[in-house]
Amino acid sequence: xxxxxxxxxxxxxxxxxxxxxxxxxxxxxxxxxxxxxxxxxxxxxxxxxxxxxxxxxxxxxxxxxxxxxxxxxxxxxxxxxxxxx
Numbered sequence: 868x869x870x871x872x873x874x875x876x877x878x879x880x881x882x883x884x885x886x887x888x889x890x891x892x893x894x895x896x897x898x899x900x901x902x903x904x905x906x907x908x909x910x911x912x913x914x915x916x917x918x919x920x921x922x923x924x925x926x927x928x929x930x931x932x933x934x935x936x937x938x939x940x941x942x943x944x945x946x947x948x949x950x951x952x
């Protein structure tokens with residue numbers, strides 16, 4: 868199973884949805900980076916992704932994007948193969 872990293876905040880409905888979807892697809896461990904608790908990590912996230920919003924999700928070294936991007940990937944049948952690498 869691939870490594871999943873998610874930049875998130877405490878109160879973020881899209882972060883919760885992303886986590887639920889990933890768990891439904893068999894992900895048991897998500898490394899969460901709470902940018903609300905670690906402001907310096909927000910700069911890291913913005914530098915890596917070019918985006919300001921959460922969640923920002925990485926599967927291994929692949930930047931998936933936010934929840935909508937994750938859901939679209941799943942709908943297209945491409946999420947499970949990405950997770951299985």
